[in-house]
Amino acid sequence: MEKRRYERPLIKPIKAMLPGKVGTDAYLSPVLDIDGVPIERLMREYGSPLFVFSEEKLRSNIQSAKRAFSTRYPNVQFAWSYKTNYLDGICQLFHDEGSWAEVVSGFEFDKALQNGVPGSQILFNGPSKSKADLLKAVQKGAFIHIDNLDELYLLSEVADECGERPKVALRVNLDAGLSQQWDRFGFNYENGQAWETLCKMERMGKFDLKGLHCHIGTFILTTKAYAMAAEKMARLALRVSQELNVRLEYIDLGGGFASHNTLKASYLGGPDISPSFDDYAEAITSAIYKVPMKASELPMLVLETGRALVDDAGYLLSTVLSNKRSAAGRRYTVIDAGVNLLFTSFWYDHKISPAQPYSKYFEDVTLFGPLCMNIDMIREYVCLPLLNRGDHLVIHNVGAYNVTQWMQFITLRPNVVLVDRKGSVSLLRNAETLQDVKGKEMPIK
Amino acid sequence: MKVNSDIAISQSGYVFNPQTGESFSLNPTAIEVIRMLQDGKRREEIVEEITSRYEVSQSAFLCDLDDFLDMLHQYDMLTNE
């Protein structure tokens, strides 16, 4: 006789104030494959935990973002934000879709060059550019986004020494009506700092002023903020053209578009409240059109969105290590992926799906990672079917920032694979070995 | 170890404990295990029966059974007579 599928026995108090099982039933459908490749096979072949990226999702994301903007504006350029995810395989895919590179360090700059991006398609942002970085950027013809006056004067020295005219843009910070105003990067718009610096740059006469750049914040759920920023940037560009007689090539609105993740303080879920690319595009482009510029004079619109393009293309597959109970009887489940791999679990309630069929019975669970550290918690409250040791889970929307901000801590970092459009699987990054970590250490003499 | 005789379990797995006024829901495996307890079956017999019918190893089921019995204790549903 064939044995039946087992589910462990469950007794659950019916609490009048909690949603009944119907309330959460449909919340999770099991995820059995990623783009047709069975989860079970992926984990058998590449181990657990495992990061998986979907080429299909990556390409369709960038394509729909491009469509949203270029159907509304004549000249649009995306630049891939390296810090969001700088695995070469991911970067190259975005470059293949026409994205430039947006980098914030000498290391990222080199990575972009090695990925075959010409200097003239690299935007160099950030507050920490060394003299050597600046020299390289000038020689490669990259666009250098000036963050502060020290940097401006350092660049001026570099220009004198190498006898070239650096291509520059000014990083601007502004009030976009958000409760938290990012004013630590660049020069302020409202108090005139930005304008004075532009004038100063022109007076110095050593730079080719090419653009303006701003980045209003991160995970911005209101498109109005972008509309405000875009209008201010366009007005500033117009003033530069009228008063400094410089026709700017581009305005760069940075990134910050929200992904489908759910922020911890949010009542409604991310998929419901995150604006679409069309929503952002509509707000930004219609705000630019408010500023009286001739169609032929419209600057190129640069977008550096990272998270919204890559987050939902990344999955973290994980395995249940053990079940236990808290002192008060609450279900605790320990899995093999922790905050060492999933940095973003500090601010998101990541969606988690079981990777095998399940019944209609659920329980409330606190989900912990494998680290021997109290902070290693992936979800404090999550409703999951009855999991057993060895069961698999899929953690969603992990494509942004995790494979750059992950830590080699307590354990080694796992494989990262890409499922391509034909359904074949290739390694993007090999699992670390003891030698990878030890290899950098020096014996005591 | 026996289930309190007052406790009524409906076919759908709804449990009402008239002593405490609490209600609970059970999944099918839990209903089976409670029925076996009510029939006076011993722990070893329950393990034997479940593992012969379901795809689960003895050790895995024992782990779940202990946890389940603990919960029944916590919810005042067992007596030690």
Next chain:
Amino acid sequence: MSEPFYTIAVTGLNAVDNPGPGVPVVRSLREAQSFGCRIVGLCYEMLEPGAYMKDLVDVCYQVPYPSAGTDVLLVRLKEIQEKERVDVIIPNFDAELFSYIKLKPDLLRMGIHLFLPSYEQFEARQKYNLADLGASCGLKVPRSFNCTSPEEFFKEKWDFPVVLKGKFYEAYVVRDKEQFSSIFSRLVSSWGLPAIVQEYVEGTEFNLIGCCDGEGRLLAAVPMRKQYITDKGKAWAGVTIKDATIVGLAEKFVAAGRWRGAFEMEIIKARNGDMYILEINPRIPAWVYLSTAAGVNIPEMMVHCSLGQSVEPCLDYKVGKMFIRYSWDMVVDQTEFAEFSVAGEKHNRE
């Protein structure tokens, strides 16, 4: 059975001490002169009293909380629609309106009609946008501040007391920093960011229930003076009054924004006679039955509007009608609770 006959689903059957409007909405629908109806209750919790009121509600289904996402809600509504053939849903909670507005086209394809504001209208009257809305309609709104952390607010150096409100629900008069911080964290953990601080205005509280056709035409407006207010800030008794100034506020609001659907305005008349709008709720309030008893059946109107039928304004109401809320202990067998909690549905009448 009167003709025509509609199946109408309602939420908010939580007739508890801080009641949802579902039960009085159903009571009004039962008294509708122009149609007969079968009532389907949509419940979040198994103890919502309306689910046990057999004279009012025919059948109840559990539905997922709005925080579970619209896709999940849609799946559940599809299941329910296969059994019930619902013609109209009247959602009665602020927190769920977002989902229903979003699902409106999907629901219409399933044969379910709604009469709701647009997303833009819904957003414009959010507590955190109310100050802007007031300015655009020419209505006075107490000074307010959208607060993401207590420290941020303390920097603003306002005088206490202030009113501190959750993004969707709950409001407290707060008298010092300590109280502010503790209530702030509670509100944010329930309803997310931001919490809204409003200047505390002393005066007499009035409410107005209204309905508007989406073209700027006011279909109903019944003002009420709160006579007794519970510690949760809810009216426990109130009386319909005749006050053209208050109705005038509603006219300004609907004319400027072409509101679509029912709404409630919470108004305070300061000692100097100035009228301030404290809140505009995008749905029917819990005291709606007073309006029905005063001759203006807004839920009945909503059904016609949902179905795209033309509705004549009904602006006359009986002044001096009073409601006194009371609580009542229903007694049911625990098997009813069992049925509802295990099956997720509860059949009161065939």
